[in-house]
Amino acid sequence: MDDNNPDLEIFRKQWQEEVTARSTARAQIPSSVRAYSSHERPDKSKAKTALPPSNILSEEADVVDGISAQAYHDLDDKDDTRRLGVEGSKHPQSCQMLKEPQSALEHYEKAIEREDQGNLGDSLNLYRKAYRLDASVDRIYKNKHFPPSNSKIKPTDLNPSNAPVTVPNTAHHSLDGPSTSTTNDLIASFSNTTVSAAAPPTEGTPPPPCPIARIPSEILIEILLKTAIADVASFARLSIVCKRFAFLVTTEDRIWERLCHGREYGFAAMHYIWKTSIAGKPLPTTLLEVSDLPPDNPLEISTLNLTDSSSFSTVPVQSSPILSLSALYPSYRQMLRTRPRLRFNGCYISTVNYHRPGASNTSSNSTYTCPVHIVTYYRYLRFFRDGTCLSLLTTTEPADVVHHLTKENLQAHHNRESMLPSAIMRHALKGRWRLSGSLGYQDDDMEKEGDVHIETEGVDAKYMYKMQLSLRSAGRAGGTRNNKLVWKGFWSYNRLTDDWATFTLRNDRAFFWSRVKSYAMGW
Numbered sequence: 001m002d003d004n005n006p007d008l009e010i011f012r013k014q015w016q017e018e019v020t021a022r023s024t025a026r027a028q029i030p031s032s033v034r035a036y037s038s039h040e041r042p043d044k045s046k047a048k049t050a051l052p053p054s055n056i057l058s059e060e061a062d063v064v065d066g067i068s069a070q071a072y073h074d075l076d077d078k079d080d081t082r083r084l085g086v087e088g089s090k091h092p093q094s095c096q097m098l099k100e101p102q103s104a105l106e107h108y109e110k111a112i113e114r115e116d117q118g119n120l121g122d123s124l125n126l127y128r129k130a131y132r133l134d135a136s137v138d139r140i141y142k143n144k145h146f147p148p149s150n151s152k153i154k155p156t157d158l159n160p161s162n163a164p165v166t167v168p169n170t171a172h173h174s175l176d177g178p179s180t181s182t183t184n185d186l187i188a189s190f191s192n193t194t195v196s197a198a199a200p201p202t203e204g205t206p207p208p209p210c211p212i213a214r215i216p217s218e219i220l221i222e223i224l225l226k227t228a229i230a231d232v233a234s235f236a237r238l239s240i241v242c243k244r245f246a247f248l249v250t251t252e253d254r255i256w257e258r259l260c261h262g263r264e265y266g267f268a269a270m271h272y273i274w275k276t277s278i279a280g281k282p283l284p285t286t287l288l289e290v291s292d293l294p295p296d297n298p299l300e301i302s303t304l305n306l307t308d309s310s311s312f313s314t315v316p317v318q319s320s321p322i323l324s325l326s327a328l329y330p331s332y333r334q335m336l337r338t339r340p341r342l343r344f345n346g347c348y349i350s351t352v353n354y355h356r357p358g359a360s361n362t363s364s365n366s367t368y369t370c371p372v373h374i375v376t377y378y379r380y381l382r383f384f385r386d387g388t389c390l391s392l393l394t395t396t397e398p399a400d401v402v403h404h405l406t407k408e409n410l411q412a413h414h415n416r417e418s419m420l421p422s423a424i425m426r427h428a429l430k431g432r433w434r435l436s437g438s439l440g441y442q443d444d445d446m447e448k449e450g451d452v453h454i455e456t457e458g459v460d461a462k463y464m465y466k467m468q469l470s471l472r473s474a475g476r477a478g479g480t481r482n483n484k485l486v487w488k489g490f491w492s493y494n495r496l497t498d499d500w501a502t503f504t505l506r507n508d509r510a511f512f513w514s515r516v517k518s519y520a521m522g523w
Contacts, residue, residue, distance in 0.1 A: 020433040023447075029104070031118040038379075058279060062393045070107055071508055098360055101126070102133075103133065104129075104130045104131075104133035104134035104137040104400070105130075105134075105137060105140055105141060105144070106138070107126045107127075107129045107130035107133065108126070108127070108130040108138070108141050109139075109141065111123045111124075111125075111126030111127045112141075112389060113131060113326060114126060125180075134276065140344070144422075146522050148182055151264060153375065159342030171510075187246060187247055187250045187251065190243040190244065190246055190247035191247055191251075193242075193243040193244045193247065193309070194244055195210065195212055195213040195242055195244045195245070196210075196213065196242065197209075197210035197213055198210065210215045214325050216341050220248070221248065221252060221254070221255070224238065224248060224249070224252065224255060224324050225254075225255050225258060228255050228258070229258070229259070229262065229264055230290055232264075234355075235249065235255075236249065247409050247431075250333070250458075252405045253331060253332050253333065256331065256332035256335075256336055257332040258335040259332070259336055259337055260332045260336050261323060263385070264521060265336070266336065266341075267323060267339070267345070268340060269385050270341055270342065270435050271387045271433070271434045271435065272434060272435050272436070272437055273434055274387065274432060274434055275386065275387030275432070275434070276386060276387045276388050276432050277432065277447030278431055278432055278457060278464065279388075279430060280341055280388045280430055280432075282386075300431065313464060322411040323335070329503075337481050338481055340435065340437070340449055340482055341435075341472040341482055342383050342433070342435070342452065342471075342482075342520075343383075343483075343513055343515075344383060344384065344385055344519070344521065345379055345516070345519050345520065345522050346513050346514050346515040346516045346519060347380075347381060347382040347402055347405055347513070347514060347516060347519075348378075348380070348381040348382075348485050348511035348513050348514075349378060349379070349380055349398055349402075349512060349513070350378065350379040350381075350485075350508065350509050350510060350511040351376070351509060352363075352375075352376065352377050352378070352379070352506040352507050352508055352509055353374065353375070353376050354370050354371050354375055355370075355373060355374045355375065355376075355431050356369060356372070356375060357370060357372055357373075358371035358372060359371070364429060374377065376395065377390070377393065377394065377395045378392050378394060378395070378396070378398065378401070379392070379396070379508070379511065380392040380393075380394075380398075380402070380405060381454070381485070382392075382405045382512055383433055384407070384522065385522060385523065386421060387432055387433060387434070388407075388430065388431065388432055388433075389430075389431045389432060389433045389456070390407070390430065390431070391409060391428065391429045391431055391454070391465075391467075392405065392424070392425070392427060392428040392429070393427065394424060394427060396424055398514070400421065400424070401424055402514070402516050403423065403516070403518050404422040404424060404425055405425070406425075406429070407440045409422040409425040410425050410430065412425075413426040414426060414428075429456040429457045429458075429465070430456065430457055431440055431454055431455055431456030431457065432454070432455055432456075433452060433453065433454045433455075434452075434453050435451070435452060435453075436448060436449060436450065436451040436453060437450070437451075438450070449467060450470055450509050451469065451471070451488065452467075452468070452469045452470070452471060452485060453466070453467075453468055454466070454467040454468075454469070455467075458492065462494060462495050462496045463492055463493065463494060463495070464492070464495065465490070465492055465493075466489075466490075466491045466492075466493060466514060467487075467489070467490050467491075468487075468488040468489040468490075469486060469488060469511065470485070470486045470488050471484070471485060472484040472485070472486050474510075480513075482512065483512060483513040484510055484512055485510060485511035485512075485513075486510045487505050487508055489502070490502070490508075491503065509517060
């Protein structure tokens with residue numbers, strides 16, 4: 001190559017002038033900006049084309065702007081980095097953020113920043129590094145940026161013994177502000193409210209008519225009473241309509257008293273003595289005297305009135321229950337909700353699931369080849385208002401049974417073969433029921449309130465089955481009450497030999513009430 005080439009010599013001079021000018025301009029740039037450029041900006045001295053020396057400062061400013069806008073979205077103040085004419089300016093916070101993360105927390109914080117910027121690849125790598133350094137780095141980050149609130153510590157001694165007499169007693173003052181009112185106080189605050197009409201659909205238009213808002217309170221209470229007798233559930237749901245309805249539904253004790261004494265849902269439909277025989281025939285309105293009952297075997301009480309009425313004495317019995325308010329039932333509303341009672345608009349279903357080993361394989365000793373049988377069956381109980389009931393044990397699911405669990409289907413298919421869907425009732429057993437408690441026997445020491453006694457037919461005419469269940473509540477607190485029957489005993493009585501046998505309840509489960517709309521009120 002010819003070293004005396006004039007073009008090459010001109011290029012060398014221009015290149016030397018550019019390098020000299022660049023070094024002079026770099027010496028005038030603050031150190032912090034120069035650190036940014038040397039760390040991230042590629043070396044422009046290796047470029048194939050050179051810029052004129054007169055554009056050096058503007059080119060440096062453009063480089064800084066490009067760096068700031070390209071990747072560093074987390075700079076605190078971008079304008080400060082552009083002030084090249086101010087000598088001695090420093091940005092310690094920005095320089096600190098440019099440092100590579102060292103600890104697990106720094107990696108985690110940097111990963112969150114990258115994730116917010118949409119750079120998921122870098123964020124994922126930083127997350128991995130953070131968890132490799134410390135597996136609990138997420139909890140450290142949460143405690144740093146979202147510390148738990150420090151609850152106020154209440155002093156244990158509000159009035160120390162050495163306090164002067166003039167210090168007032170602060171025990172009645174709340175440390176957390178005004179105390180929240182109870183539900184009763186909230187309902188009481190609705191006493192002076194009225195039924196308000198709906199708001200106008202649009203501005204400037206009259207509100208829609210609300211005739212019920214002009215009805216007097218006496219007529220409104222009578223309407224609510226008729227609603228409660230027709231459907232107590234719909235009556236209770238009226239409390240969510242408005243404040244006035246909430247006050248009337250909760251506090252109008254006359255409606256709840258009528259429900260408690262009525263035969264629709266109340267205790268007038270409950271039987272505390274046997275009303276019918278097991279076959280369903282009515283019994284005389286008499287009851288055995290307590291002194292005539294066998295004292296040693298209470299289960300034999302029911303056997304004395306199984307067939308005829310000759311064993312009954314002529315002691316009159318109070319047919320209607322005694323309903324009086326007490327500390328246990330301070331209001332009729334509380335009494336209807338919590339006092340044990342049966343429901344007639346549905347049936348009680350017990351679902352039993354258990355597994356048992358199958359036949360073992362004689363050709364193999366491995367336990368993995370032995371089959372396991374999962375057994376599922378259902379028990380159904382439906383109570384009627386006349387004191388009778390139906391009991392059914394089957395493997396058929398409830399959807400195919402509950403609508404056929406009626407007396408008519410029992411009589412039509414009792415011990416008869418049929419292909420109809422209601423033929424499942426040929427296995428049903430007739431029976432009777434009564435509740436325990438002092439309402440029937442007037443003796444608190446004899447029976448405790450809350451149990452259900454059931455007597456049904458057996459698989460053979462010589463047998464009779466007796467069940468004792470306890471009324472409980474299932475579900476959330478404040479929800480439906482008396483919707484569960486828990487087993488307390490199950491016996492079989494042989495009328496020929498006068499023997500009692502006990503059934504084991506190892507696999508049996510409790511009954512749960514399910515409403516069936518086709519039953520209506522269960523009349």
